[in-house]
Amino acid sequence: MPTEVRRVTDSIVCLRRASYLTCSYIVRTSNGLVLIDAGMDSDGADVHAGLREMNAIPNELRAILLTHWHNDHAAGAHALHALTGTPVYYHRGDEPFYTGHAGATGLRRWLSDKIPEWGVLVLAKGLLGEATPRAVVAQHFVEDGEIILDQFEVITTPGHTPGHVCYFYRPARALFAGDALAVIDDHIRFMARPVTPDIHKARASLEKCLALNPTVICPGHREPMTTNVEAACDAMRSYLKSGGPWPFFG
Numbered sequence: 001m002p003t004e005v006r007r008v009t010d011s012i013v014c015l016r017r018a019s020y021l022t023c024s025y026i027v028r029t030s031n032g033l034v035l036i037d038a039g040m041d042s043d044g045a046d047v048h049a050g051l052r053e054m055n056a057i058p059n060e061l062r063a064i065l066l067t068h069w070h071n072d073h074a075a076g077a078h079a080l081h082a083l084t085g086t087p088v089y090y091h092r093g094d095e096p097f098y099t100g101h102a103g104a105t106g107l108r109r110w111l112s113d114k115i116p117e118w119g120v121l122v123l124a125k126g127l128l129g130e131a132t133p134r135a136v137v138a139q140h141f142v143e144d145g146e147i148i149l150d151q152f153e154v155i156t157t158p159g160h161t162p163g164h165v166c167y168f169y170r171p172a173r174a175l176f177a178g179d180a181l182a183v184i185d186d187h188i189r190f191m192a193r194p195v196t197p198d199i200h201k202a203r204a205s206l207e208k209c210l211a212l213n214p215t216v217i218c219p220g221h222r223e224p225m226t227t228n229v230e231a232a233c234d235a236m237r238s239y240l241k242s243g244g245p246w247p248f249f250g
């Protein structure tokens with residue numbers, strides 16, 4: 001299924017696979033192109049589609065910033081790094097999954113290898129195998145509060161995975177949220193509980209994201225949010241403050 005390529009702002013492009021609505025992003029910065037998450041296809045096909053749309057070539061990439069190891073977000077990183085040498089950034093907390101050291105063996109591994117990279121099966125493939133299909137090695141481990149390429153602030157946001165991070169692109173006040181939150185029908189929502197192993201940490205992570213007062217939210221699935229973001233953040237802040245529960249379906 002083809003990759004949808006959509007402009008979010010003048011400098012941000014969203015790459016989305018219709019089969020699972022996973023979003024990766026390319027940002028045109030004053031330091032070159034920066035990729036946030038690497039698509040669902042382990043050949044990097046989603047990212048190549050985005051680069052073509054931007055009339056850019058893979059060697060213009062300056063950094064591959066990964067939010068977490070799930071292979072609907074990280075699958076293409078191995079191929080893109082191998083092709084261009086672009087450094088890969090992620091948090092050490094997810095390293096065993098990115099590299100496959102935590103990965104399943106035997107029948108589970110065999111089954112995982114057989115699952116095609118299509119739709120929700122991509123996530124199933126990763127969860128069953130407990131690893132991205134092609135090992136992704138970091139050139140740089142990110143830390144909370146660190147600023148990458150003078151523009152992307154690292155926000156550690158564990159909960160969905162142990163080493164989940166968000167990236168806050170300061171020039172556009174854009175939050176690349178990965179799976180720390182969901183955007184559904186112009187509202188900020190939780191991720192579903194079954195894919196949030198630590199909801200206590202995830203709740204604190206969500207509060208941390210909202211405290212940034214973003215003007216654009218680029219989540220890991222569905223739709224980027226570019227209008228009424230302040231009101232949406234206020235609504236979720238109030239819900240969290242009221243002690244509202246984490247709904248099963250997010």
Ligand SMILES: [Zn+2]
Pocket residue numbers: 068070073160179
């Ligand atoms: Zn995920």
